[in-house]
Amino acid sequence: MVDPITTRRLTYWAMFFAISALVIFLRILPLDITPGGWPGPDWTIAIAFAWVLRRPDYVPVVLFAAVVLLNDMIFLRAPGLWTGLSVIGFEFLRSRTQITREMPFVFEWAMVTAVLLAMIFANRLILAIFFVGQPSLRMDALLIVATSAAYPMIVIISALVLGMQKIVPGSVDHLGHPL
Amino acid sequence: MVFFLFALFLLWRIDSPRVERYRTALVDRVVSSLDWALVPVTKLAGMVENFQSYSKIYEQNQELRRELRQMKAWKEAALQLEQKNAKLLDLNKVRLDPKLSYVTGVVLADSGSPFRQSVLLNVGARDGIVDGWATTDGLGLVGRIAGVGRNSSRVILLTDSNSRIPVTIQPSGQNAILTGDNTGAPPLEFLESPELVRPGDRVVSSGDGGVFPPDLLVGHVALGADQRLRVRLTADYGRLEFLRVLRRQVPKGVADTGRLLTRTGPIVPTQFIGSENDGGG
Numbered sequence: 001m002v003d004p005i006t007t008r009r010l011t012y013w014a015m016f017f018a019i020s021a022l023v024i025f026l027r028i029l030p031l032d033i034t035p036g037g038w039p040g041p042d043w044t045i046a047i048a049f050a051w052v053l054r055r056p057d058y059v060p061v062v063l064f065a066a067v068v069l070l071n072d073m074i075f076l077r078a079p080g081l082w083t084g085l086s087v088i089g090f091e092f093l094r095s096r097t098q099i100t101r102e103m104p105f106v107f108e109w110a111m112v113t114a115v116l117l118a119m120i121f122a123n124r125l126i127l128a129i130f131f132v133g134q135p136s137l138r139m140d141a142l143l144i145v146a147t148s149a150a151y152p153m154i155v156i157i158s159a160l161v162l163g164m165q166k167i168v169p170g171s172v173d174h175l176g177h178p179l
Numbered sequence: 180m181v182f183f184l185f186a187l188f189l190l191w192r193i194d195s196p197r198v199e200r201y202r203t204a205l206v207d208r209v210v211s212s213l214d215w216a217l218v219p220v221t222k223l224a225g226m227v228e229n230f231q232s233y234s235k236i237y238e239q240n241q242e243l244r245r246e247l248r249q250m251k252a253w254k255e256a257a258l259q260l261e262q263k264n265a266k267l268l269d270l271n272k273v274r275l276d277p278k279l280s281y282v283t284g285v286v287l288a289d290s291g292s293p294f295r296q297s298v299l300l301n302v303g304a305r306d307g308i309v310d311g312w313a314t315t316d317g318l319g320l321v322g323r324i325a326g327v328g329r330n331s332s333r334v335i336l337l338t339d340s341n342s343r344i345p346v347t348i349q350p351s352g353q354n355a356i357l358t359g360d361n362t363g364a365p366p367l368e369f370l371e372s373p374e375l376v377r378p379g380d381r382v383v384s385s386g387d388g389g390v391f392p393p394d395l396l397v398g399h400v401a402l403g404a405d406q407r408l409r410v411r412l413t414a415d416y417g418r419l420e421f422l423r424v425l426r427r428q429v430p431k432g433v434a435d436t437g438r439l440l441t442r443t444g445p446i447v448p449t450q451f452i453g454s455e456n457d458g459g460g
């Protein structure tokens with residue numbers, strides 16, 4: 001008998017992978033090929049950030065990196081760079097979970113947006129250093145705005161549908177084990 | 180792990196063709212395993228969209244009637260021209276280039292991000308597709324093949340910011356480069372005398388540099404809001420479903436770093452070697 005905490009954890013890993021695969025699938029559907037579209041939010045990153053701040057054990061960093069690298073490859077970005085920066089941002093947030101537990105949501109939101117901003121900035125900087133052509137500043141700005149706007153939505157859905165609550169000090173899981 | 184990822188980025192920067200090959204293989208694997216679902220879902224979404232447009236059917240009908248009236252006049256003109264053309268072709272004994280046959284593919288997926296304009300076709304190396312071939316949608320030029328997997332190939336659209344193709348503007352015969360910039364109407368660059376070009380002129384591929392076969396219709400010149408000459412593309416980018424890939428023998432492209440030195444030494448033309456031997460003996 002596998003212990004229920006591990007089962008639950010594995011379920012969330014599978015769920016994260018499935019959601020990311022679904023996002024890729026929906027985005028490569030050739031529905032609107034005309035250029036000039038808005039960059040939609042980067043769902044994968046937003047979901048990973050929201051989950052890692054709630055339950056750090058539900059999104060292992062290796063899975064996260066593999067999924068973002070797959071995104072890099074399929075969406076024709078420079079492979080590895082955005083993934084590396086995402087992993088740094090991800091681990092930064094993971095190391096701050098103790099602090100965010102007591103913070104109100106607005107601060108958490110601001111922190112996530114700031115991390116995204118730093119990631120995009122570093123991405124542009126490195127691409128510029130290596131003389132790689134890059135998208136216009138406006139597109140990147142819209143990407144941050146969209147992802148940041150999607151963040152509270154993901155948090156609410158995670159909390160209501162998937163039952164993912166922040167760990168508060170002294171909380172126990174449904175079997176009564178301390179977290 | 181972060182180190183490994185950045186190393187991958189560096190490797191990509193240094194040896195781009197190799198990493199791009201891996202990328203093509205990966206995309207080929209992923210998209211081929213999804214194509215059973217991609218096509219039906221796309222069709223379904225198309226049906227929903229069509230259904231929504233039924234609500235506007237009356238206005239559409241009126242508009243179509245108006246257009247039909249104009250088209251009748253054009254049809255008459257076209258028929259006359261066709262007869263004339265057939266007669267002239269017959270007089271000239273023109274034979275169309277037999278090398279220009281084509282392979283038709285279905286659009287499986289797009290690039291998935293607004294930063295890149297490309298589509299994936301369900302034909303690949305298996306069907307004899309080669310990098311660099313031109314693709315049209317039957318009306319006008321759409322793009323060129325860049326990246327061929329076993330079962331799929333990527334078409335970089337003319338609107339992508341990496342797309343550059345040589346074009347000729349008719350009737351003035353000016354040459355220019357059509358430069359994709361992620362907008363619907365790519366601008367013309369390197370025009371020698373822009374004053375000879377008028378909005379409405381036809382833009383066709385020029386065949387310079389062996390990039391594309393000459394005289395494929397690209398679009399018409401239009402003056403953009405920013406007062407630059409842009410091209411309104413003829414191909415229906417809103418509805419790319421089937422694309423034709425034109426078979427063509429293109430000159431060898433640059434696939435790797437220059438081959439100035441080979442394993443057996445520098446390349447020397449054979450007659451030189453022959454004359455040296457004669458002189459020595």
